[in-house]
Amino acid sequence: MVRSRFAPSPTGYMTIGNLRSALYEYLIAKRDGGVFILRLEDTDQARYVEGAAEAIFETLRATGLHFDEGPGVGGDYGPYIQSERKDSYLPPALQLVANGKAYYCFCEKDRLDTLADERGLKKYDRHCLQLPPEEIKSRIDSGAAYVIRQLIPDGATTFNDQVFGTITIDNAEMEDQILLKSDGMPTYNFANVIDDNAMAITHVVRGSEYLTSTPKYVLLYEALGWPMPLFVHLPLLQNPDGTKISKRHGAKSIVELIADGYLPEAIINYAAFLGWSPGGDHATREIFALDELIKIFDAAQISRSPSTFDETKLKWMNAEHIKALPPEKYAALALPHLRQVVKTPNIDLTELARITQSRVTFISDCAEMVDFIDAIPPYDIDLYTHKKMKTDAAIAVQGLQAAQAAFQQIPAENWTHETLHAAATQAAEAASLKNGQILWPIRTALSGKPTTPCGATEIAALLGRDKTLQRLEAGLALLAAAQG
């Protein structure tokens, strides 16, 4: 049974990088029918940010990454908040001390700060390693502050990463890291190992910034005699300037992206393809829903090189996901925006939704597309001149007059796009005009805009008979005024 976890620390909002980690963890578990767990790592009291945990819950909820175990949902391995597991870290630390794999250290910060090796880098000098047991006991008894450090053995440590392959690091590179802090809390690295083991995590999936500290984990697992999980390190994500994506560099949070109009499913889809692709013959399709990703995801296809977040492509993906929405769903999402700009009664907003669905990048774009319905915006008569349509002001007058005459023949009950279009093209033929020479002026007179989400006669159908004839008249008046 695969058990993976997303283990963020509640110190800020979630970026696309955090989300991708969560997504891959989710996919790795779900692909094998496994369990996805959320664990909050809040061992650093000082960095706790108000509301950060809620933002994490909300982001996972909105993107559909439902966790099977975690804060709020429970599970057999709880609690899922590290600060509530405080008591579980001391026993293994003491076990390591007893085995000679760790030791007490009473050094104070001041002394540590003066430490520096020949290259000017700090590394603990094992000052407290040889303290006699009696002294350790008396110091602890007298209430002296202490930490417990891991004793890094000589040699080198090798481990296998599912993405990066076999990695070997000389133990001399590692410091005798602190396992338990003087406030009694475990350090991140230690808590991770203890909790991952306690929660029976099988796949440790995280960013590659942890790659070089993984040997410390391996040493810990070995020293405690625990089964080693599978390590899956993800390539980092970077900003367009090549720096690591981070909150510090102003990367947008997922919550912000959603607020900007990105569909959660588009964000998920995009995140999945940053540093991963289905590979081979499948590599050509890119639009997938979360449940489809579960089926095709394969950790073996995760890339080793970092990739750059590109909002342009995210926009495209967003548009694709909007097009893929069931029309009712899209309409429900678009309606609030449409109501903002269209107050005219008897306008079919569902029809407006249908017309805009395939043309928007963000759902909110639909509003601006139809803002001519209530009132025509002021426009210049140059709009009537269109080279490709072979129109100019003079032809527009002819076209509008022909249209006016033709449309007046159509009773309100027959006022449909089909009849209007037929009438318009017949009128064009009768007046020896090209279709464009009548349709383009109509569209201009009805919308006052160079681009609209639909054609001239569709707009006429939408506006209704009275409003259409009114605007044709107004268009002719404008043209007449300009000529006179």
Place this chain on the structure above:
RNA sequence: GGCCCGUUGGUCAAGGGGUUAAGACACGGCCCUUUCACGGCUGAGACAAGGGUUCGAUUCCCUUACGGGUCACCA
């Protein structure tokens, strides 16, 4: 600086000893169309550099360059 990792078009990327080195986004052109968009077609654009190994390297090895990560009582 030490150590670790990486480098295929502007971006995401497939591939991997012999290929015309896929595809997508963005960009240009054309077609369709009542505009734009959609759709279709098409164009330009890449294996960081140098050495090896090999009959043959983008692919394997080494070196260099560049980029990133990491070296905390932060996570």
